[in-house]
Amino acid sequence: MAMIHPHMPFPPVLHDDGAMTTVVTHPPQSLDGAWLMTVSLPPALTLTPRGGQFVLARCGAQSEFERTEHWPTALRTPLYVVSSRTAAVIAGVESIWPEWELAIPVHGYDHNQWVRELTVGARLNLLGPLGQGFVVQSQARNLLLLADAARLPMLFAIMEQMLDQGGRVTLVLRADTLGADLRSRLPIPVELRLATTDHGFAQQLPDTMRWADQVAAALPNDAYAMLVEPIRAARFRLEPGFAHASVEADLACGVGACLACAVSLPDGSRTRACVHGPVFDLATLLRR
Numbered sequence: 685m686a687m688i689h690p691h692m693p694f695p696p697v698l699h700d701d702g703a704m705t706t707v708v709t710h711p712p713q714s715l716d717g718a719w720l721m722t723v724s725l726p727p728a729l730t731l732t733p734r735g736g737q738f739v740l741a742r743c744g745a746q747s748e749f750e751r752t753e754h755w756p757t758a759l760r761t762p763l764y765v766v767s768s769r770t771a772a773v774i775a776g777v778e779s780i781w782p783e784w785e786l787a788i789p790v791h792g793y794d795h796n797q798w799v800r801e802l803t804v805g806a807r808l809n810l811l812g813p814l815g816q817g818f819v820v821q822s823q824a825r826n827l828l829l830l831a832d833a834a835r836l837p838m839l840f841a842i843m844e845q846m847l848d849q850g851g852r853v854t855l856v857l858r859a860d861t862l863g864a865d866l867r868s869r870l871p872i873p874v875e876l877r878l879a880t881t882d883h884g885f886a887q888q889l890p891d892t893m894r895w896a897d898q899v900a901a902a903l904p905n906d907a908y909a910m911l912v913e914p915i916r917a918a919r920f921r922l923e924p925g926f927a928h929a930s931v932e933a934d935l936a937c938g939v940g941a942c943l944a945c946a947v948s949l950p951d952g953s954r955t956r957a958c959v960h961g962p963v964f965d966l967a968t969l970l971r972r
C-alpha cells in the first residue's frame with residue numbers, strides 16, 4: 685500500500701484554475717550551468733510531459749533586491765521539463781505521486797536566488813506543461829544531440845527515449861569542461877564528443893550530420909544558423925522533421941495571449957514560442 689512521504693506533510697494539489705501546488709522532493713542542485721530539481725505532482729495528473737516543454741512557476745519576490753530592483757519576479761518563471769515518471773520510490777518509501785524533474789538553465793548572472801532557497805517539502809505553484817517538446821521521429825534510429833552544458837537537461841528525455849527504443853545517440857557538447865555530475869547523468873551507450881571551443885564544435889558537425897537521421901538541439905538562439913550548411917552538405921536541404929531546436933524567448937503568460945514570446949520567421953511573419961515552441965522544427969525557423 686502506498687505511504688505518505690515523510691518530507692511531504694502537505695500533499696500536491698490540483699486547483700480548479702488548472703494550476704497545481706507541487707512539492708519539492710529533491711531540492712535544486714547545480715549541474716554544470718543549470719539548476720535541477722524534482723517535484724511531486726497531484727496523483728490526479730495523468731499528463732506525461734515531453735522534454736523541452738515548460739511549466740510556469742510562481743516564484744514571487746523572495747529578497748529585498750528582487751522586490752526593489754528585479755521586476756520580472758512579478759511574473760512566473762519558466763522551468764523546463766527534464767524527465768517525468770508516474771510513480772517513485774524515494775528512500776525506500778513508496779510515493780503515490782508522479783514526479784517531474786525540472787531545470788532552469790543559467791546564462792550569465794543567476795537571477796534565480798529563490799530556486800536555491802527551495803528545500804525538501806517546499807511547495808511550488810506551477811502551470812503546465814505548456815508548449816511543444818522534443819519527440820523521437822518514428823523512423824529515426826541515429827539521434828544527434830547538440831547542446832551546451834546549461835541547456836543539455838532539456839535533451840535528457842529524448843536521449844533516454846531513443847536508447848529505450850534501441851536507437852543510437854551521439855552528443856556533441858559545447859562546454860569548457862565536463863563535470864563529474866553531468867558525466868554521471870549520461871547513459872553509457874551515449875557517444876560523447878566534447879567541444880571546448882566554438883570552432884571545435886563546428887568541426888564536429890559535418891561528420892555527425894551525415895550519420896544522423898534526427899537532430900535535437902538546445903543551444904543559444906544565434907547558434908542555430910550555423911547548423912544549416914552542414915545539414916545541406918549532408919542531406920542537400922534542410923527538410924522538415926529532420927532537426928528540432930529549443931528557442932529561448934520571454935515566456936510570460938504561456939498561453940499565447942501576451943505576445944512577449946514572439947519569434948521571427950524567415951518569411952517575415954512571427955510565431956509564439958509558448959504555443960508553437962519553444963521546441964521548433966529548424967526548417968520552420970531558418971531558410972532551407
Ligand code: FES
Nearest residue numbers: 936940942943958
Ligand atoms: S508568453 Fe504570452 S504569448 Fe507567448
